[in-house]
Amino acid sequence: MEPVKKEVEPVKKEVEPEVKLDELMDLVVKNRVLTGKTAADLLRTSEKEIEELADKLQQKGMVKLHSKFFGGFDIVLSPDALKKLKQEEEKKKVALVKQELEKLRREAGMRK
DSSP, X not given: OOOOOOOOOOOOOOOOHHHHHHHHHHHHHHHSEEXXXXXXXXXXXXXXXXXXXXXXXXXXXXXXXXXXXXXXXXXEEOTTHHHHHHHHHHHHHHHHHHHHHHHHHHXXXXXX
16 A cells, blocks of 8 residues: 655744834834835735734834825834834843843852
8 A cells, every 4th residue: 555645735934023023123214114015015924914013113102104095004214213223222232141141140150
């Protein structure tokens, strides 16, 4: 009896939402104004997902969403977004340094 060959489904690689959020923010920073459709095309996702991500960025005060009369929307970089980005970068750096310091302390404690 011959073994039955099963069709192997390709594994869809799920991109972390944080990664897409960062990618969208990078696009908006570079372009200052971006349509939802353009962002969706560049990030290879749906306009609906872009709108959800942009809404999260708007809640953080990074962008503003402007609806268009005939549908769609623009994502506009907020005036103080770059300042907020720098603050977030600093927070990430501080957290990373703290994490590394804690790791070194644990390793030093194990050696005693």
